[in-house]
Amino acid sequence: MGRIRPTFIKRVAREIFKKYSKDLNKDFYKNREFLEDKVKFPNDKIENRVVGYVTTLVKRERA
Template sequence: MGRIKTTLIKRSAQDFISKFPDLFEKDFVKNKEKLNGVSEIQSKKLRNKIAGYLTRLSKAKK
């Protein structure tokens, strides 16, 4: 079993997917860079968690 993501991470990821549906890919590093350009997330830890969840959602979608 994996770690459970908080509501903040899930909600933020869903917002980014709804605003930018074709921006995110299956690669974590690219998603992290794109997320850094699209948003103003100050915390590196929070940005990485959201990018990881976006990567997971992208892999499940395709």
């Protein structure tokens, strides 16, 4: 079984995806670099989890 993401990670990631979907791509590192200026995260762990889920959403949409 896979890991379950917390609801707040999913909620924030969906909001970011709606707002910036045309600027995001399938590369985690480019997405992280792009979102560093746009969104303020409390710490790196949460940032990485949110950006990871955003990247997953991009891959699902453009598959």
